[in-house]
Amino acid sequence: MFSDSFSELSSILAMQGFAGLSLFSVFLLMALGLAIIFGQMGVINMAHGEFMILGAYVTYLCSHIFENYLASLFGIYFFVALIVAFLVTAAMGMLLEWLMIRHLYARPLDTLLATWGLSLILQQIYRSVFGAREVGVTLPDWLMGSINLTEMIEIPVNGLFVLFLTIIITAALWFIVYRSAFGRQLRAVVLNRSMAGAVGINTALVDRLTFGLGCGIAGIAGCAFTMIGSTGPTAGQLYIVDTFLVVVFGGAGTIIGTIASAFSIAQAQSIMEFFMSGSTAKVLTLLAVVIILMIRPKGLFSIKVRH
Secondary structure, eight states, X not given: OHHXXXXXXXXXXHXXXXXXXXXXXXXXXXXXXXXXXXXXHOOOOTTHHHHHHHHHHHHHHHHXXXXXXXXXXXXXXXXXHHHHHHHHHHHHHXXXXXHTGGGSTTOHHHHHHHHHHHHHHHHHHHHHHHOSSOBOOOOOGGGSSEEXXXXXXXXXXXXXXXXXXXXXXXXXXXXXXXXXXXXXXXXXXXXXXXXXXXTTOOHHHHHHHHHHHHHHHHHHHHHHHTTXXXXXXXXXXXXXXXXXXXXXXXXXXXXXXXXXXXXXXXXXXXXXXXXXXXXXXXXXXXXXXXXXXXXXXXXXXXXXXXX
């Protein structure tokens, strides 16, 4: 009797743990984009959630276009949506940086207010174009179903795909930041903008491309989000606080810290939600994060800078 109960509890915890991995994937993709914008550039982008939802709406449009006009290619539409979502959100981010953000550098509170106003504008645009009701995408057949690990543990295929996609995007971002010529320029601008400009780096272009890259990753997060939730005009606001929490808790500007923070927060929320309500689990998770930040104000991992 005891062994059966223990086996059932273990299976439930394993299922909750995998649900936490799906949440971790969205948190991490969102936080990676925000870590670049906030951690590297010092810009508080309150419209980051709306960029994620823009990527989700792009995925929704791609699914309808392929379903109605390219039905024979419907199985690959999600890969097309990933590319289009990245390009659209990155282009919009670069446009936003040129129109507004570049005038507000070194004024983080102003960027907070400006991007918060932008988030409200984008929400109204989404509401006017797509309607106030939430919409969902139709997944290809190969993303449906689940894999049976045991008689009681089933792993959704779409959850595995999102996790695999997250690993690829994280590895690509690490390569861009730490192994590419653009990454060297980005880190040089972060450490000393004046000196970077003096040695010939176009700091304005680096800022624009960096902001566009962060927004583009948010668009990819929106594609992943369509697999685990419905898309609505205000859905991005449900994740923006958690995303900022992930970035600050992990240590602004560190990819390793962002990964560790996203995993810890997602797993804590997912597992505790089995034993208590979702709001209580979120409050306890936030309380634990606050206590840890009181001990380590710079987060789990902090960048060491030579003064």
